[in-house]
Amino acid sequence: MIKDFFNLIFPRCCLACQKALISDELLICTHCRLELPVTNYHLWEENPLVMRFYGKITVKEVYSYLKFIKGGITQKVLHKIKYENYPELGQLLVTWFAHDLIKAQKLLDIELIVPVPLHKSRLRKRGYNQSDYIARGIASASKVPFSDQVLERSVKSESQAMKGDRLERWQNVNKIFKVRRPEEVKEKHILVVDDVLTTGATLEACAMPLLEVECKAISFATLAVAI
Ligand SMILES: [Zn+2]
Structure with a gap:
């Protein structure tokens, strides 16, 4: 009362x-x-998000919770979280997302959860990393280890790096992130986490150096996916 x-x-x-x-x-x-426009792609026999990376990088699974359509409810909700200071809304969505994945037994062979890092200068300016709380939320719900020390963003702006033809682009994205602690990822199945999946170039750029230092497998998870 x-x-x-x-x-x-x-x-x-x-x-x-x-x-x-x-x-x-x-x-x-x-x-x-x-x-909420949940994708439920993790329940499909052929996950269409994995297909987005065909011919680019070998990725085991790709999970995205919500479909992001311009002007839709996902955009509204992400705007609240990011720009109107409602981190608790983000945490709630991540909890629902994680529970869906756990229920479908999709996180059983994940050994380490890693967020897509921001460049240090941008982190200082913004004060937090959006993909960080998503990764932490999935880690705490699933009890899978988390580390924000594995990957480091060495190039500040991605806009330049994403230009050019395919080979040039590949050479550029290949240098955006580096692995600071190769011994932590070796022989492990890593889940790399970001907020929104659009072209996939950022996740691809994170996966490259991880595969180079011989992690066992890479999967991706994002809170939303642009449709
Ligand atoms: Zn309502």
């Missing part, structure tokens, strides 16, 4: 549709939660 009374004074609203939340709802109303 006290809770309901406080809700009357400080109405808690759904971060997606702004309607008042009812007692057990947290951050997102039940209607919006059911409306």
